[in-house]
Amino acid sequence: xxxxxxxxxxxxxxxxxxxxxxxxxxxxxxPNAIPLFCERLDRRADRIQRRDLASSVDPDxxxxxxxxxxxxxxxRHGRHRPICMMDHVELFSGIKRQGGLRALWDAAVEWGAxxxxxxxICASRYLDKLFARRLDLLLQKKPTFYFPYAYGxxxxxxxxxxxxxxxQRYSGKKVLLYMGSFYENYGCxxxxxxxxxxxxxxxxxxxxxxGGGPLKTECQGLVEQIDLKGRAEVLGYIPEExxxxxxxxxxxxxxxxxxxxxxxxxxxxxxxxxxxxxxPIVTSPIGEAKDLLKEDGFFYPPGDIDQLSQAMGKVLDLExxxxxSDASLHNWNQRADEWLTWVETTxxxxxxxxCVQT
Numbered sequence: 001x002x003x004x005x006x007x008x009x010x011x012x013x014x015x016x017x018x019x020x021x022x023x024x025x026x027x028x029x030x031p032n033a034i035p036l037f038c039e040r041l042d043r044r045a046d047r048i049q050r051r052d053l054a055s056s057v058d059p060d061x062x063x064x065x066x067x068x069x070x071x072x073x074x075x076r077h078g079r080h081r082p083i084c085m086m087d088h089v090e091l092f093s094g095i096k097r098q099g100g101l102r103a104l105w106d107a108a109v110e111w112g113a114x115x116x117x118x119x120x121i122c123a124s125r126y127l128d129k130l131f132a133r134r135l136d137l138l139l140q141k142k143p144t145f146y147f148p149y150a151y152g153x154x155x156x157x158x159x160x161x162x163x164x165x166x167x168q169r170y171s172g173k174k175v176l177l178y179m180g181s182f183y184e185n186y187g188c189x190x191x192x193x194x195x196x197x198x199x200x201x202x203x204x205x206x207x208x209x210x211g212g213g214p215l216k217t218e219c220q221g222l223v224e225q226i227d228l229k230g231r232a233e234v235l236g237y238i239p240e241e242x243x244x245x246x247x248x249x250x251x252x253x254x255x256x257x258x259x260x261x262x263x264x265x266x267x268x269x270x271x272x273x274x275x276x277x278x279x280p281i282v283t284s285p286i287g288e289a290k291d292l293l294k295e296d297g298f299f300y301p302p303g304d305i306d307q308l309s310q311a312m313g314k315v316l317d318l319e320x321x322x323x324x325s326d327a328s329l330h331n332w333n334q335r336a337d338e339w340l341t342w343v344e345t346t347x348x349x350x351x352x353x354x355c356v357q358t
Contacts, residue, residue: 002030003153004336015053028240029152046070054082060350061343063087063121067113074116083347086117087147088127094261096185111138119346120144123267124287130265145342148288149269150335151327155276159245166249174205174316176282177250179243179270182213187256189215192222192232194309199231205316207254210235210246247277252298252315255283259302263287275327280315282308292330296323 002012011034016022018037026035036053040046051073054062059082064071067088075082093107114120114134119142122128128146135142176195182188188209195207209219209232220234238246247253253274257263264287271292274281283289284302293299298315300307328334343350 001150001332001336001339002033004333005340006030006032007333008336008340011057013054013057013059015050025240028154043069047073051075061085064117067092067109069109072113072116083119083350084117085119085121086113087121087123088113088131089123089267091127091130091261091265094265096260096262114138114140114142118142121147123148124265125291126261126264126287143346145339145346147335147339148267148292148330149272150330150332151272151276152332154241155244155247155273157241157244158248159242162242162245163248166245170206170249172204174251175249176205176207176252176254176312176315177210177246178208178254178256179210179238179273180255180268181211182209182215182219184215185258185260185262186213187258188213188219189222190256190303190305190308191254192219192226192228193305194312195228195232196226197305197309198312199228202313202316203231205251205312206230207232207312208235208246208250209233210238212237243273247274247279250277250279251318252280252282252312254312255281255289256308257284257286257289257302259284259286263302272330275330278323278327280318280321282311282315292325294325296325 002014005012012030013034013036014026014030015036015038016026017040026033036056038046038049038053041049047070050071054073055075062073062075062082062084064073064084065087067086075084091110093103093110111134114131115138120131122131122144125146128144132144135144178191180186191207191209198205216234216236223229223232223234253270255268255271255274257268267288271281271283271289280298281293281296282298282300283293285297285299286302289297298311300311
């Protein structure tokens, strides 16, 4: 959201770890933001360093990206104390793959954040409602704001040369694409099982998986094991600047979701990145996917491999499909206007001359 805020007359500083990847991402997504680079230190030193960097520009608003101890910064100095907003993107205590002690620790951090920060930005309706209830229980008059993900302008940039190469590489095949992490609860095995079923009855498609994660190598081995050569390909990491070109190639996208607290509470960013390409999206009617896609969604019951395979087949059979929803309602320019309107209403005294993201 940095560039839209800058275009609306605000200064944006980003406290960010100094790495080659982060510098590249800044250049790609927000070249006009002012970076305040920090180093990776121990947790306490990290908090002090990030607080001091942000305090140095005397911000009006501090948007804290990521609920974690390293980001648990408190501001007691400067000409005035900034409004500190915590950005919640998941309910970490609801992730079942973590042990009991970790879940208790995550729960403690979540409850502590409600007491410690001035406002809470929630990426899903589930989180927004949950934290509003918890704040009432804690007798805290702190606002929450429902703020799902969006897509950036860079998602419209297509490399015609690369697109031509990819079109030749997958000539004669319709392309289904998944981008995300390789975790079992993210459906990586479900998708491959569904592709195996689909490959028994048709050979006009290929399924591409891009991203990283602990099960990427296992998925690559599974493609070999269940003989999906030419039907599925595990690409791994694709550079950010190439994503739009790959997405333009696709005939449809896949976003598996489970009927779990974890998936109701999170907001899958890939859904919003898929939107501007106007292609069908196969997913489950869970949380933001249901709200976002409505009648445009190619939904299947969570965890149902047969229905997932059938939904993929329906997408492959489509010709000249057009979405009925307006993707432009979900870009970062729109989100910036919504957030600024909320800030103006909630904090009418605020100058809003500086916005700091850390």
